[in-house]
Amino acid sequence: MDGVNLWAVLAASVAMFVVGAIWYMVFFSKLWSQIHGFDKLDKKAQAKMQKEIGPYYGAQLLVTIISAFVLAKLIVLLPDYSAYMLAFWGWLGFVVPATVSGVIFGGIMEGKWVMPKILIQIGESLVHLLVAAWVITLIQ
Numbered sequence: 414m415d416g417v418n419l420w421a422v423l424a425a426s427v428a429m430f431v432v433g434a435i436w437y438m439v440f441f442s443k444l445w446s447q448i449h450g451f452d453k454l455d456k457k458a459q460a461k462m463q464k465e466i467g468p469y470y471g472a473q474l475l476v477t478i479i480s481a482f483v484l485a486k487l488i489v490l491l492p493d494y495s496a497y498m499l500a501f502w503g504w505l506g507f508v509v510p511a512t513v514s515g516v517i518f519g520g521i522m523e524g525k526w527v528m529p530k531i532l533i534q535i536g537e538s539l540v541h542l543l544v545a546a547w548v549i550t551l552i553q
Contacts, residue, residue: 415489425545425552436533444533480542484499487499497546499546500543500545501543508542
């Protein structure tokens with residue numbers, strides 16, 4: 414696809430998905446659970462939510478593949494620029510503003526959770542884009 418290595422896109426997508434899983438399930442699981450009130454649910458309600466999340470993971474995988482493809486395309490189109498700087502500027506210019514707006518206007522939440530949620534999300538986005546840039550440049 415015009416210089417984009419689809420194996421690199423696939424590998425970067427897997428890496429991004431792994432980063433997200435580690436970020437939200439290991440590093441920030443307790444805080445993320447508190448932010449969304451999951452910690453207040455009984456075990457039965459938590460198990461029901463876990464069973465119903467499959468389609469959302471599918472949607473997340475799809476948008477992750479799109480993100481990896483676009484980053485790979487930018488790397489191909491702009492070979493004189495660092496892949497990491499492309500990832501950073503894409504993150505700063507598009508991901509951060511969209512995330513901030515999404516958190517602020519995305520639903521009712523206690524004010525004390527707005528900033529932690531934003532920081533968790535944009536932190537993970539930066540890490541997964543930098544990892545994707547690394548994987549793409551290794552394979553591309």
